[in-house]
Amino acid sequence: MPSSSRPFPERLIVAANRLTRIAALATGSTTPASVWRSLSILETDGSLRIGELARRSRVTQPTMTKLIQSLAEGELIHRIADVADSRAWLIAITPKGIAALDSWREEVGEALAPTFEGLSAEETEILERAVAILEERTETVRAATTAGVA
Incomplete structure (x- = not known):
């Protein structure tokens, strides 16, 4: 089926994914998309348990555990006690994490600017x-x- 005859939501997601790939290549960033996706989720949705963050980020819990360790070492997130369950931890984004996310978004915007020149x-x-x-x-x-x- 030619792309123009595909349903609108399908064409939209394909175009959005293509734009995301173009942005990633244009920035030259080697930071995994899961880092930015996870920080963005924490910024938008607030603190979450590791399992829920993994589900929303579409990664396995062991992968998220490794990612959380790396983000914590970079002081982009921190763990806080879950008052609902003393055995569990919540993951929250730090001010440094918000600043890094804002910087990345700005970098992506600048990298994509040439794509929209001439509109x-x-x-x-x-x-x-x-x-x-x-x-x-x-x-x-x-x-x-x-x-x-x-």
Whole structure:
């Protein structure tokens, strides 16, 4: 099936994934995507247990445990006691982690800027509106999903 005849959500996710790959290559960063994904989840959703963070990051719990160790060594996250279960820990992003995430997002934005050079004012406005719609829709889903997970 030609890509233009595929359903809109499928084309959107393929284009978004392609844009993500272009950004990763353009920055030259060797930091695994799971680092930025995990920090972003913690920034957006707040502190989480390792298993839940692994699920949301789409990695195994052993992989997340190793990732958490690395992030903790870099002071990007810290562990806090879970008041609901004294045997468990919650993982939270630190101010240094937020700063690193902000810096990475800025770097990605700068790396992608040439991709969007030459857009007309109308095209830019359309994309700005599309981003706003995506932010609104994804926040609604995130809030509903987060509310369903205690």
